[in-house]
Amino acid sequence: MSAIADLLLGVITSIGGFVEAGSISTAAQAGSEFGFQLLWAIAAATIVLALLVEMSGRLAAVSRRSVAAAVRERFGIHFHAVPLTAEFFIDVLLLAAEIGGAAVAVKLLTAIGFQWWIVPIGLLAWLVLWLLGFSGIEYGLGLLGLATLSFVYAAWQLGPDVGDIRAAFVPSLPTHHPTRYAFLAVSIVGATVSPYLLNFYSSGAIEEDMNESELWVNRATAYLGICFGGIVSMGVLVTSAMVLGPKHVIVDSYEQAALMLVPVFKTWAVPIFAASLGIGCFGAAVELSLNAGYVFSQAFGWAWGANKPRRDAARFTTAFTCVLVVSILIALLGFDPLRLTLFSVALTVVIMPIVVLPFLVLMNDEDFVKQHKSTAIGDGVLAALVILGAIMAVVVIPLEYFGG
Amino acid sequence: MRSRIAFALAALALAATACTSQNAALQQHQEKLESLGSSTAAIADAWLGGNTSDRYTRTALEQIYRLIEQERARLAATPDALASSRGAHLSETAERLSRLVAVMIHDVGRGDAPAVRQRVTQIPIRPQS
Numbered sequence: 001m002s003a004i005a006d007l008l009l010g011v012i013t014s015i016g017g018f019v020e021a022g023s024i025s026t027a028a029q030a031g032s033e034f035g036f037q038l039l040w041a042i043a044a045a046t047i048v049l050a051l052l053v054e055m056s057g058r059l060a061a062v063s064r065r066s067v068a069a070a071v072r073e074r075f076g077i078h079f080h081a082v083p084l085t086a087e088f089f090i091d092v093l094l095l096a097a098e099i100g101g102a103a104v105a106v107k108l109l110t111a112i113g114f115q116w117w118i119v120p121i122g123l124l125a126w127l128v129l130w131l132l133g134f135s136g137i138e139y140g141l142g143l144l145g146l147a148t149l150s151f152v153y154a155a156w157q158l159g160p161d162v163g164d165i166r167a168a169f170v171p172s173l174p175t176h177h178p179t180r181y182a183f184l185a186v187s188i189v190g191a192t193v194s195p196y197l198l199n200f201y202s203s204g205a206i207e208e209d210m211n212e213s214e215l216w217v218n219r220a221t222a223y224l225g226i227c228f229g230g231i232v233s234m235g236v237l238v239t240s241a242m243v244l245g246p247k248h249v250i251v252d253s254y255e256q257a258a259l260m261l262v263p264v265f266k267t268w269a270v271p272i273f274a275a276s277l278g279i280g281c282f283g284a285a286v287e288l289s290l291n292a293g294y295v296f297s298q299a300f301g302w303a304w305g306a307n308k309p310r311r312d313a314a315r316f317t318t319a320f321t322c323v324l325v326v327s328i329l330i331a332l333l334g335f336d337p338l339r340l341t342l343f344s345v346a347l348t349v350v351i352m353p354i355v356v357l358p359f360l361v362l363m364n365d366e367d368f369v370k371q372h373k374s375t376a377i378g379d380g381v382l383a384a385l386v387i388l389g390a391i392m393a394v395v396v397i398p399l400e401y402f403g404g
Numbered sequence: 405m406r407s408r409i410a411f412a413l414a415a416l417a418l419a420a421t422a423c424t425s426q427n428a429a430l431q432q433h434q435e436k437l438e439s440l441g442s443s444t445a446a447i448a449d450a451w452l453g454g455n456t457s458d459r460y461t462r463t464a465l466e467q468i469y470r471l472i473e474q475e476r477a478r479l480a481a482t483p484d485a486l487a488s489s490r491g492a493h494l495s496e497t498a499e500r501l502s503r504l505v506a507v508m509i510h511d512v513g514r515g516d517a518p519a520v521r522q523r524v525t526q527i528p529i530r531p532q533s
Binding site for chain 2: 107108109110111244247248249250252253255256258259262266267269270
């Protein structure tokens with residue numbers, strides 16, 4: 001009974017925690033510029049994420065190690081320094097973008113410049129991390145994040161053509177702006193398959209004391225939660241395509257994106273959009289900070305855990321505090337939050353092989369996963385997709401930013 | 405003789421490439437400005453329909469104003485773009501759009517719906533279709 005309750009809670013909070021700055025901005029842009037045509041990118045990225053998250057949970061349940069700790073142990077600290085540095089760099093950028101996104105959400109409601117909200121939001125995130133245990137953070141923010149289901153409701157109410165949506169799950173070439181199309185496809189993948197999620201999920205499994213007997217819970221939570229979460233991202237894309245696309249509004253700011261909910265929610269549209277954006281970004285900011293604490297502590301062998309009294313894990317607390325402070329400082333530099341988000345999520349795809357490939361090696365090592373190894377074909381496909389994505393990102397990012 | 409022809413062809417190819425690249429850049433500026441014109445209309449329509457607050461509308465229009473100014477700056481970043489008649493026309497249109505949005509922000513602040521409705525009809529750049 002408890003396992004089923006855990007499963008339900010896990011699935012629901014996965015749905016609530018799925019959407020954040022990256023997924024809202026990339027899906028809104030993709031919908032406004034290319035209609036439903038990039039739905040396949042969300043579907044593909046969601047499947048890849050579900051597979052990777054299930055594997056990271058399996059690794060944690062069987063080996064009692066998080067991804068970062070296992071990589072460090074298997075490959076040594078010298079090798080681990082590479083993914084650690086890459087992940088740190090991206091996490092700091094993403095965290096700055098999430099704090100910026102949450103600040104814009106408050107700006108939409110108050111009309112006070114978003115820069116004024118960056119420090120208060122950063123402080124609030126730190127207070128949440130200081131005061132709450134893992135369950136409070138994960139389930140509390142995940143349940144609040146169910147506000148993002150408003151995008152699915154809006155898409156449903158707008159009544160899109162089912163045939164058009166079905167056709168969009170098959171990748172097709174764009175009729176215009178191919179570089180932009182490829183850049184958005186890469187960004188959608190980066191926004192969905194954030195490498196931090198692997199370590200965060202595996203660390204969470206350890207915090208919650210998941211063991212081998214609960215592998216089915218892990219599998220069901222990962223597949224159901226993430227696949228339903230992907231539907232929320234698709235809701236953003238479909239709503240944007242149906243409302244902003246026909247008006248020829250290309251999303252360059254969250255203020256424009258908020259208009260997508262007006263036909264369905266009328267006077268509540270902007271508050272609902274702001275709540276969805278704010279909660280999604282704030283939740284992701286807290287998770288990213290917490291993960292920074294996890295990654296550093298696990299890499300250097302420090303005591304860690306959101307459920308531990310903070311004085312018993314002082315270095316862990318210092319690590320997430322420092323990362324939060326650095327990100328707040330970056331956010332204060334005044335970068336446009338939406339552009340910072342797009343840049344960060346596209347770069348995420350570049351570093352993905354550095355993080356994912358060692359992880360795939362671990363998933364075939366019996367010392368870590370015993371008889372619960374992954375299949376060679378599955379791993380091969382995942383590795384090929386990750387490398388292909390990185391190559392594509394290396395090509396399209398310069399073209400997008402420097403002209404092509 | 406052959407080398408002169410080869411040089412002339414190479415120069416022609418370079419000029420054609422530069423021209424194509426400039427046209428593509430101007431097309432991008434035009435599309436961006438068209439989107440900003442449409443966004444202005446959409447924000448104003450949502451306010452006129454009573455669906456959005458004065459506070460949001462002003463904030464959104466201020467953001468559109470900033471984006472127009474950024475686009476104008478990008479357009480004027482290279483003298484070549486402004487030297488062409490299309491580039492010059494785009495720059496003038498962007499300036500008119502910028503001014504219109506600035507006035508609209510004041511109209512919304514005063515709650516002057518008829519004035520905002522009038523401004524929407526004066527938006528100087530919108531997509532063709």
